[in-house]
Amino acid sequence: MTISVYNTPFRKKQEFTPLTGNRVNMYACGVTVYDMSHIGHARSMIIFDVISRFIRSKGYDLTFVRNFTDVDDKIIARANELGTSYKEISERYIDEFQADMRTLKVQKADVEPKATEYMPQIIDMILRLEEKGFAYRADDGSVYYSVTKFRGYGSLSGRRTEEMLAGARVDIGELKRDPLDFALWKRSKEGEPWWESPWSRGRPGWHIECSAMSTSILGPTIDIHGGGRDLVFPHHENEIAQSEGTYGVPFVRYWVHNGFVTIDGEKMSKSLGNFLTIRDLVKDVHPEVLRLLLISQHYRSPINFSRDSLQASTQAMVRFYEVLDRVNRCPATAPENRLTPLTGTFLEDFDQALSDDFNTPRAIALLHDLTTVLNRTLDDSPAVTAADRDGVKGAFGKASEVLGILEEEPAGFLESVRRSGMSATGLGASEIEELISQRAAARKARDFGKADGIRDLLLSKGIQLKDTPEGTLWETL
């Protein structure tokens, strides 16, 4: 099944074919490291994580690059605020970011370049742009990109240069010729970090680093370039102008942009101050629940974060793990395979769903369908074959390989969900288990008053019992 991808500049899905045989080059814009990452970053990282996992699972030879912007105005501002160096700030928040990604099971990219490690390449690219007449020097030693020199500027975002020029604001004190021109090289002020260059002691503008890192690692034309919707203009538009201006070949074949996480319907961002950090969230929420939540809506749509959506995702994860656990606990005494035909169908449908522009919501719906049909079969007769068990493992294993959920031992996951609610119950696991076995004994003796008394006692402490053919389970409410 070939993959179709929604390509931003064309505003429609297109069949995906790599530029070179089986090789796929992908670049995703990473984060500017000046603060803790929030759930909006998590969404973007998880989406490109799933995309890269899926592309690999289809057998492509993928090289995935995700950068760090480790020098920029905000980092410098933060450093000054805290009386430290930009380097300390960026290194610290890169470490924090990496820790968050490990928690969220976001795989490391093949190359994770930092802007400051690519100064020669950045400077070289600006020199070439100068030679070709796309860049000009300002009086202060900064260098700007002349947007009107690049035909096709605005094609990604669907804007016309003339219209933008007409409506543009002009900042006082800027040394640009046109308001749309953007800095390739900025002369550093007193006390700011700088690098030696042909123009001035300064630092690169934000956009040039991605062009330089992308082309020097992956070549002048790459297959997939992605990032948040907010990067379409001007960031990605400027990257195109820079890279195509330098090399004269198409920069990116498929542009992929993800929608925002909103809170109460408003975009979450650092500047609005309405953001939830990943670190805070995973204190109470299992990382897989967070992953499921963030991929349960299509990547291009905005997703609203709420207590309700968190609750729904938790329930869904518990449902998946319970059926897995159920299959594990079933005796392997069935005379014939009943689950393997179901899991076989699932695998085909799952691939089809994700091949259609990475439709994770549909893939998750398929997991629900599979869960239902597995439960139904086991309700009918609670026995499996060894092949059934492997089939179920294979099906959920595929989901775990691609979506990065369901990677834990079912019993362990259910245990950790229980534990997250257990402090409120005032009981320990062993006490609960003891009460459950007392109840079982009472039921066996048909002393239902006592049995129900125990059940009510546990319920009053927030513990719900579930009697299954394979035994009694419990969960915290």
Added chain:
RNA sequence: GGCGGCAUAGCCAAGUGGUAAGGCGACGGUCUGCAAAACCGUUAUUCACCGGUUCAAAUCCGGUUGCCGCCUCCA
């Protein structure tokens, strides 16, 4: 103001020409000593509104209304 996107049941949400996935919730049933869980069934003759194209439209085109994003740092 310019550009772009979205509007599907009580809620969340798939679905880009062929007659409305999935989840949560609610209600009825099976199971159960009774419950819970699990399972079965019901819950949108209809996809913001108005026109148009078509044998056929939630899906395409035009218009209206509402919401959101970008245009300044932003995943």
